Amino acid sequence: MKIETIAIHAGNYIDPSSKAVIQPIVMATTFERDEDGGFSSGYQYSRSANPNRAALEQVVAQLENGVEAAAFSSGNAAGMSVFQSLEPGTHIIAPDDMYHGLRNQLKTLFAGILEFDFIDVNDTDILKSHIKQNTGIIWIETPSNPLLKITDIKKVVNVAREHNIKVVCDNTFATPICQQPLTLGADLVMHSSTKYFGGHSDLMGGVLVTAEKSDWWEKIRNVQTMGGAVPSPMDCYYLTRSIKTLPYRVKGHVHNAQLLARFLQNHPRVEEVMYPGLASHPQYEIAETQMSYPGAMISFTLKGGEQEAKKVVNALKIFIQATSLGGVESLIEHRASVEGPDTKTPLNLLRVSVGLEHIDDLTADLEQAMA
Template structure:
């Protein structure tokens, strides 16, 4: 099936008793055992499994062309489950432009348990220098947050496989509509489902999708069940519902982002636009080769200082000053403020989650704010 069909059908199961076309929300925390002590419905206890979660995980796995998927209460919970599944002392290589929430997890929660280095993973020579005998995982994020760096997934996988190292790709910015890391050789894909999967800024979730049901994947599943950082049946229902429109929503986000990036690149008040769909992007050739579309996120650097960036966003009417991304509404954020004192993000950078408003209205709003 094509991805639009998968998005609609793989996350839904018709109710056999009522013949309801749309799967109902099953709120029960526990499930009846059969007379032989077995569980004829396939579920024991909702922390372990739930019908709505099973449907959500089925569509997630199929969208990423994976063997299985595990859903979580947030993207951070999904990422943490990967780190928790690793043996003590494992060394992780992560990108220097990594989502600050997961970077802070490693720096604040896993010190003394895991070791890690944040480097330019695109530089193969540097990457090779940082690989140690205890290196067990290379974490990549492409496009990255907030600098929109593109990592050559195939190149990283080629280096990792010669050393028996696992590769995890944070695919949140791209979604499976724009990029499919498992098809490029990654072992695991991670998503903050709060973003484009949810798509309406009203629920939280996270997901991991695996290329194969390996021993490592079973360990991650164990962390999911025993740790209990799972989404509620209601969240699973609404995520599966939102995913039905994901392919068409993302197409709109991509189209608007491309046009907005082209407008900003020509504006005299803009120093630089960071968007992989622009030929001026330093990794444009890589993005063009490995991405199906260039995504709905962009950042731009203002000609001025931090005060100038705040003055611009305070003049905007359609772009909401808020964190997060992937909703139908356009958001804008001074990213360095969010990331804290150790941020490497330029103080005059603004990150934009391009929504589904009419592009003429978005351009007009930015034009008056930049005037």
């Protein structure tokens, strides 16, 4: 099936009792045993499995061309389950431009438990020089948050294979509509399903998808079920419902982002536009090779420094100044303020999640704010 068809049908089943064409929401926390004490339904307790979570995991696994998925209560919970599955002392190589929530998770919650280096993973020489005997995973994030760097997935995978190291890719910015890391050799894909999967800024979730069932994947599954950081049946239902429109929403987001990036690139008050769909992007050719679409996240820097950037944000009428991304509404934020005092993000940088409003209204709003 094509990806649009998978999005609609892979997470849905017809209820056998009512014949409802949309799956019911199963709110039960526990399930009746058989006469012999077994669980022929496959469900015992909702922390370990629930029909709505099973449906969500099934559709996401198929969208990413994986064999199985595991859903979590947030993107951070999904990422943390990967770190929790590793043996103490495992070394992680991560990108120097990375979502600050997971970077801070490593630096605070796993300090002294895991080892980690934050480097330019796209530089093969630097990458190879940081590999140790105890290196367990190379974590990549492409496009990256917030500088929109593109990592050559195949190149990193080739290096990892030489040393029997697993590659995990945060695919949140791209979604499986724009990029499918497992088909490029990655071992595991992560999403904050709060973002484009949810698509309406009204629920939280995270998900991991594996290329193969392995002992490592079973450890991650154990973290999910024993730790219990799982999404509610209601959240799973709404995520599965939102995914039905994901391919068409993402295409609309991308269309607007491409036009908005060109508008910003030609604006006299803009210093630099970071968007992999522009030929001026330093990894444009890599993006062209491994992405179906360049995504809908844009970062740009303004002439005049931090104060000018904050003035523009506060003058906008349609763009909402808020953290997060992937909703139908356009969001903008002064990213360095969100990341805290140790941020390496330029102080004049604004990060934009391009929504589905009419592009003329979005460009007019930016025009008046920068006037």
